[in-house]
Amino acid sequence: MRVKRYVVDSMPDALQKIRTDLGKDAVILNTKEIRSGGFLGLFGKKKIEVIAATDAGQAQPAPPAMSPAAFKTPPAAGAQLAKLIEEASAAAAKKSAAVPSAPTALMEEPVIPPVARPSPVREVREGREIREVRERGKEDLLLDEIKSMKEMMSRLTASAAERPRYPERLLKFERLLLEHEVSPDLVEKLLGKAAEEFEGEFSPKTDEYAYELIKQQLKQILYTPYNKGIASDTRIAHFVGPTGVGKTTTIAKLAAEQVLKEKRKVGFITSDTYRIAAVEQLKTYANILNVPLEVVFSPQELARAFQSLQDCDIIFMDTAGRNFRNQMYVSELNALLQSKGKSETFLVLSLSSKYKDMKAITDNFAKFRLDKVLFTKMDETNSYGSIVNLLYDFPLQLSYITNGQNVPDDIVETNEDRLIDLLLEDRE
Known part of the structure; x- marks a missing residue:
């Protein structure tokens, strides 16, 4: 063993x-x-x-077999060989x-x-x-x-x-932006960039400097370098958006501004034949402003409407409010957005809506043509973060914000500085 x-x-x-x-x-x-x-x-x-x-005993390999010729010995050595074999056998038995x-x-x-x-x-x-x-x-x-x-x-x-993740003087702004429902990922990005500058060698590290850093970050998202309102050479202004956001009332406000302030000749076209009394509502505004109104039921009737309003300086086109999260409705509406001259398309969204719904609607419209975004019902909410989220996610231009139902009042061009002050205002 x-x-x-x-x-x-x-x-x-x-x-x-x-x-x-x-x-x-x-x-x-x-x-x-x-x-x-x-x-x-x-x-x-x-x-x-x-x-x-x-x-x-098992580990050792067996010796190779020998041929019979190897055992042949001379006759003279026979007796001596037999004696040696006998002695070897006895020794082997004794050893075992x-x-x-x-x-x-x-x-x-x-x-x-x-x-x-x-x-x-x-x-x-x-x-x-x-x-x-x-x-x-x-x-x-x-x-x-x-x-x-x-x-x-x-x-x-x-x-x-x-x-803490950020300097103490920046933490307040993180809370305020999140209260306005600005996207947490966007808040982290804004605070991260501001923190880098705030902790710089030559930073004064004051509350005023922290405020200015956050304000500059927000302004880069919200700032509109071009004209926010309706351009002076715009021939047709299309207004699209979901139902209930106030498109018809907004059109009436802007049309009154063009008639009373800009002294332009205005015309109305409506394709909103789905909603009860929608045509009557716009017809009431048309009678008050003394402007013509055309009703179209299909894209084929647009040529007739444009011909009737060819003397107008600007035409406001009101479209039907539908469930525009459905891409099929967006495709149908796109067929109505035809132009006879320079045009602008305004996406109308309500600030009282959830941003998730805003994003889905804008994503469907963005596949076609959108120029500017108009926000309504600012007076019905205290949360304005959806404006920042939308302008960050989509290449849109700010235009107007409405804050009431009065016509022609309660509508202003968006002021980025004022909006940022509202976002960073400590309401406590």
Whole structure:
């Protein structure tokens, strides 16, 4: 019996060494986990100790077969050869009866009594134990990695909790923008850029400077370099948007401005034949302003309407309010947006609507042509963050904001500075 001890990192390494040193008939006698290295028994690396053994007689290869001619001896040496064979047989029998001496490997390792060759059932059990040891090793490594990751996350969380993300003088503006329902991602971007400048070497680090930094960031989103109102050379002004946002009332306000202030000749076209009394409402405004009105039921009737209003300086076209989150309705409306000269298309949205709905409507209209955006019902909400969100997400130009139902009052061109003051005003 030959016994040998191995200290390895994993069971596959042990199996390879055992097969190389002791042969494929070797048997594993014992396995256990130990720690190697470290300091005073601490911080040692996990190892696996494996004890294996093999039958020394089976491990040695059989001598090569000899031909009968090799046993032929001269007649004179026959008696002497027979005597030598008899003496060798007696010595072999005496040696087999004696206790075998320990192998070289046993001089270095503890002597373990010989064991009988395991049965097939025991070999299956030992194979299962090897697999279990291997799986336990993998689980231990995985648990160690998870533990270290948790500790790292705890340290990072504690560090983030101790240190505010932005300078203290900017934190108030983060709260105000979120109260106005400005997108959290956009707030983070605005505050991040402002914080970089606020913490600069030459920054005065005052409340006034923090306010100006945030204001400049918002102005870059809201600023309109071109004319916000209806251009002087615009021939047709289209107004589109969902139902209930106040398109017809807004058209009446703008038409009165053109008639009374700009002294331009105005005409109305309406295709809003879906809503009850929609035509009557616009006809009432047309009678008050003494301007002509044409009603169209299809794109084919637009040519007739334009011919009737050819003497007008500007034509206001009122479209039907529909569920414009449905792209089919948007496609139908696009067929009505024909032009006889320079035109502008105004998207009309209510500030009392959720920004998610605004975004869906604008996304469908943006596939065609939009020039400016007009916000209504400012007097019905205290949240103006949707204006910032929309101008950041879409390449639109600010135009008007309405803040009541009075005609021709309660409509103004958007003032970016005033709007930013409202966004950053501490209402508490």
